[in-house]
Amino acid sequence: MGRSLDATGFQTYLLGAFFDFGDTLIDETTEVKGPQRETLTAELLPGAPELLTTLRDRGIRLGLIADGLVQTYENVLCQHGLADYFDTLVISQVLGSEKPDPMPFQRALSDLGIPLSAAERTVMVGNRLDRDVAGSNRVGMISVWLNWSPRYGKHPACPDEVPDYTAANLFEVRDLLLRLHERGTTS
Secondary structure, three states, X not given: OOOEEOOOOOEEOOOEEEEOOEOOOEOHHHOEEOOOOOEEEOOEOXXXXXXXXXXXXXXXXXXXXEOOOHHHHHHHHXXXXXXXHOOEEEXXXXXXXXXXXXXXXXXXXXXXXXXXXXXXXXXXXXOOHHHHHHHHHHHOOEEEEEOOOOOXXXXXXXXXXXOOEEEOOHHHHHHHHHHHHHHOOOO
16 A cells, blocks of 8 residues: 555554553543442543544544443543544453454454555554553554653563554654654655
């Protein structure tokens, strides 16, 4: 698949952008939990709405690949008016498989009609080297590690956990994804 121009005249490369949830789009320390351990409310990380809006406006299809309870994602996405931004929600509770297993990543690609052979034209953004980065690397996606939270490991334990890119915040993620989308990964 070659690059093409989108409606705004930008060179296009990325077919999809997938995100983890906790400490990637929301700050886990702000979660208010319900009786079933589902998240009732949580605060978005700075830049989350701008990132999602910018990508959607560029024609990049969006997906959520997350481990947890479906109700968590429905609650928080609705709380912030972001439920309609995502073309697919791949949630471990429904799938019966958690990251870094390849199944959630493969399912997300399939849901968007992206063949596994085009996985290199998709990106996964997450805060965990052992789950988000390793899992996406294993299926050939571009991996972006959002390295800001002190809660998880900071050093790759194996080659699969080495990210393609690292960002300190969602504004850096937005700029990176726009560069990748407009110029491809070779620029």
